[in-house]
Amino acid sequence: MSETYDFLFKFLVIGSAGTGKSCLLHHFIESKFKQDSNHTIGVEFGSKVVNVGGKTVKLQIWDTAGQERFRSVTRSYYRGAAGALLVYDITSRETYNALAQWLTDARTLASPNIVIILCGNKKDLEGEREVTFLEASRFAQENELMFLETSALTGENVEEAFLKCARTILNKIESGTQGAGIHRGLGIGIGNWELGIGIGNWDWESGSRIGIGNRDWDRELGSGSGIGIRDPEDRGFGSLGTRRVSLLPKVEISGELGSLDPGDGGLGFPSDPGPGMQGGFWDPEFPGEFPGNLGWVWVDPGGILGSQNSNFFPAQGSWIPSGWDPGLGGIWGDLGIWSSRFSLPRGAGSRADGIRDPVRGRIAPAAPAAPGGSGPEPAELRLLRPPQNIPKKQDQVPPLDLGDPPRNFWGGLSSPAAPKNPNLGSKSAAFGQKNSQESLGFRRGIPSLPQCGFWGFPPNFPGLFLPFFAIF
């Protein structure tokens, strides 16, 4: 039987070894004290559905090992957590002194917005107390934490700690301050048609990604390269690819986001005509938690006029960039911030379902973005009631028919341009349909492309795009 709930929150229980984290979790779930609790190895897991302010909330709780030797393992579980119990033992000053470090970890590895409740555990051992209530509550106040003293032995304040944390998260969601994620992108186009560099940073609450792409159009017909790096705490990843590593088919081929390589992304490929470069990230679904994300860096030395309408996930939402860049004598730059809006159906295997609307800073007049300023509408993460009938993961994305020629054509025309005649700018138009992405665009390039002609990408073989060129 599948359970239904309005929200799902990932919780962490963190703190030094022996402070009673496992016992707190056990008491919360089983309503009794856990006898003979051993040190946690790595991470343990528990979940409970609770009622908070009239809403049904499933708490998915990760009990982490406090011992130093497990740090590298446990830290990788922080990602995506909405709340945390930060536990120290009131009879051990040492565990109290370690709080600052735990706090830093939580805020850097999970999210700066993570809701944390400080728990001074073993409240029943009053006679052995080494940390006063007052100093701990000061620490909590200074660090914007909630605070309770608890006892996993007697059960005092155990449930309250979890519920208080959940209530605060819920309030933040309802007031729109929780779940925001800003994605930043910096794209720099340098020189002429031959080089594009894109740098992107993806900061989705729980970590950052970097994508670097380069595109060298002339030397090898349309080769592009890209590298994507993910936070090493996120199990470290880098990828390098050419444009033959195509983002879109890869996403769709996979059939389920979670099955992609971790951190699949960082790539350069020309998805619009001419030697533009795009690099981006595909961030596969967090296990059972967050949906995949796409960060995008766009470098386009020639400029593009027109709009491109991409629908990456036919059933899931769309991504619609559009804009115009002048190519300024071979030097080109773009700086933008874009945001995403997600609606997340939560539940086993849930994925993104919503509108993704990245806006390149100076390009989109309707929503101008200034770095750090009043950019496009703030990103928001809305949590929705999970669907009542959650389909099996493999049912969620229809399999892509790679052999379907009309769906994979991409082509364009360009007018003469020659480096020897700098007065001649190249012009190009493009059209195409590649998988679920359709595009129509016009490019006014800069005058250094030594050829004109038409190009296209024929129906792709599985995993491979073949560009072909006709040079007049």
Ligand SMILES: Nc1nc2c(ncn2[C@@H]2O[C@H](COP(=O)(O)OP(=O)(O)OP(=O)(O)O)[C@@H](O)[C@H]2O)c(=O)[nH]1
């Ligand atoms: N008196 C008392 N003892 C407690 C309480 N909570 C936990 N303990 C004891 O403290 C010891 C450590 O408890 P655990 O829950 O295993 O501690 P932990 O923080 O999970 O430890 P690691 O898994 O190593 O990080 C055990 O012997 C528990 O019986 C409490 O509230 N009061």
